[in-house]
Amino acid sequence: MNRPCSPWPTPTSKPRCTAGALHCRATRPPEGSRWHTRCSVGSGHHPACSGSELMRPSRLGLSLTPLLLCYACSGGPQADTTDETGVPPAATLDAVLDIDEAWFWEGETLNGQVPSLSLCDTYLACPSYLLDVAPGGKRLRIGLDTPERTDSFGIHVFAPDGSLAGEDDNFNQFNSEVLIDEPTAGLWRVQIRPDNATYASFRMRAKLESALTVSPALPADPEPLLPNLRTVPPYEFGFVAPANPLNGLYPPDTVNPPLSVAGIEPISCSVDEAAPVEIGGAGAIRCLRFTSGPVNVGQGIYDMRFELLADTLAGETEIAPNELLSRTIIGPKTQVVHWTDGSQTARPAGTYSFHPIHVHFHDDFILKFELYQVTDTELGALVAAGLGTKSGFCPADQLFGNWYAFEQGYETPGGDSPLDNCFSPTAGTIGLSVGWGDVYRWQRPGMYVEFDGNPNGRYVVRSIVDEMGYVLETDDSDNVSYAYIEVQGDTIEILERGWGTDPWDDRKLVFDLTGPVGRSPLDHEAVTFALVDSDRHVRPVNSVD
Template sequence: MRPFRLALLAVSLAGCVPDAPSTLAPREPSLAAAPGAATLKNTAQPVPWSGTALRDGVPNGEVPECAAVWCDRFDLAIDLPSGAWSNKPGGVEIAVRWSGFGNNLKLYVYRGSARVAASEGIIATAQSVLLPAPANGAYRVYVAYDFDMAAQFGTPLAPEIPYEALAEVEYAPKPQPTRALLPDLQARAQRNVTFDVPPAIFFEAGVPTTSCFPSEIAEEGARLCMRFDQVLANAGEGPLEFRFLLPADPMSQPTGPIEQRVYHSDGSVTSRAGGTWEFHPTHQHFHYTGFALSRLFATDASGKKIGTTPLRARRHRVGTIGAPASTGRKVSFCIVDIEIDAWGEKGDAPRTYSAPACLEPTPGGYLLQGLSAGWADVYDWFLPDQYLDVYGLADGLYVLETVADPDDTILEANESNNCGAVYVRLTGMTTASPHAALLGPGPACSR
């Protein structure tokens, strides 16, 4: 890994848990309970279970991955009807999810002494694997507490991580008619809107008296940053996959083209122009240019959006109702599978795109990034450029909109469902302590 990407990964992980304590109280080691067990008997109903991974649990040592860390074990029997895979390519998906970004678990599946699947990527709240057309029989599922982030980057981790898991049959998209298996990008509702001071991340420390990062102030003229998160999901049949050739010197070649790789139902893969990347020298990483657009609108007394253009957007020139306003493009870093958007639903793929793989060039010198079907990429409020400058705006009710792929550079199945909106109430805007309250889903919107 190149030095600047290794450093980036370190600060990324350190910044993912801004509210976590710097130290954790020691606790008595815990012994493993008897493993849970269940049988997957049909193709329609999943097998759910839950458990808790312990930081200080005694390793059971049953498999190499559990020799030094706690593993929660679940005994899964597969007993599907004969013909379950006849003319229906697919497999059994095994998935686990948890809360608390910055915590991490790993997932392993064994049959006898052989490991048949694993999902180990970091910076996520879910792992998932697919056993292609597995034979009926006994399988062991291990959920391992992950110390890698703490050991390598000093990230504090919780004493225990509760999780939920499931096993279910997933079939591949039907091969006929022959077609492109396209992604379908959708913006999910914001979960946080805040004026809180962001923590140190990407070589930057937050300024104690402002919600803006120094780079946002210096490079973009930000004055009052309303920070928020964005959740961009892929509800399509196929993955969103990008690759781009890394320059030898990103400082002298700061931008370049991106290829979108399109998978087809007959197994073929084609490539097309999918936009551009740019190198951000302050944060020492590569951005996808124009992945999503955020904009803020005023409302009338009934909550109806006023006008057709945003009052203000992230390039920070003040707009007026009905007049063009400057727009800010969300530039994404390291597009990966963060959480399962279609949990317990048919149509989600195993975790395919993860960190740190998204930071490592392929043998041909490409970076490969993407978003699997049924997964979401999450950009938390405390990341750089996750803000709108609301300096000078009055107290009141606003609509915050997010549009995925606003420039239509990505080939996807549905171009009409990319926009999502929430209501936000701003108060104390003329004081030293402004406040933003997230009120819930907003009105229908479009690009």
């Protein structure tokens, strides 16, 4: 099905489209597995052209039937569908975002940088999406997700009267969301500005909420609102060390590329990782590097506190001379538990430490990495093959733990910032808001497992959160994620990744889409996929003729 593409017109431009097409194809996998779809952009594709790679479940579950809705740009003049005021025609009544309804749709692939909203469609096109919003909603949520946090976008949301109602960006984050209270009924416009995008894709979601909170009704007696920690299944594997191991000063990932000299990657471990154990190093030899991190999918904040100066004055800190390159100063850490009546209590929760390479404080022993060799691919027999040394972490609210759930909170504290929290010697906070997670990418010191002495073959890498049980959380049985990989020389292929211990875990949840926690929806997740029609209206799939 081909339809013309037409970006939202600016006051000085008409809808336009250059030559090029979005080609989609579906491939049937082995019996019992999911369908997979692929899309590629043809030559000359305009960033504002609309293309979708959507899958509509025949039933939400393991078997998905793909609905491929592709748009092709003819390159010729397009019909001007606006009236004299430049307002596009209203969406049909079956395409209204109703109260407590949520839509999910695919965005574009953009390349370039538009420094400000005023330069949209001058530097590059900034695609727009039109949402017909029903009356009576308490809050409108517009969210964006991109698989690489090195790509940043601005989200600008315009009310039916044309005024800018809200905006946000995802700088150094995977996700961003604009929240608008008491939205008026009518046609809203969402404009996406490529702030710094390199052939970057994104997806969108929107929900009109009936209430300003997603919390359940308060119980008669106060109850604790606890976090539930999980981990991002390992990904971005490689044997190349970072060019700059001193990358803990809160920079974006782009400042620390792989170490390569004349096309040769000489080492896999950073200096501190390879340093002798006697001086505080890890004695690493061949580092299998990857990306992972914690996610909080519970109802409460992951809220850890520390006070370096107060602890030092009280004589409760210690210097660790045998860990000078990873845990220089160590002190007691406290977990703050939030209750349904608004009160807080504190409890001991292990230790914190100062990491001299990351140059901030860590929540000690929060993550553990393990490597297993697969000796029988049918039965899933595993043999321990290596360990990592990464244990401390300073997370930030940088990714949605569950794209399909509108549960993300914006509490304080929750995550780190360049000047406070993980960097503060007083009133330090290490935490994650409800529904948020983070990753340390492969180039951060300690993000590896030792691979020295292992042959080519298949392996399982596990990422485990709070193995020592210091954190009071709702569920301690779901703290493991895995990646099933094949190693051939310096080439690593991810065969499968997800929540669980390994591919043979009957409770596993496979992450089959791109991004840190990208996956298809589950049976109980009522997901309405949408598309963008030729007039840039967002419409649920079942409303399309």
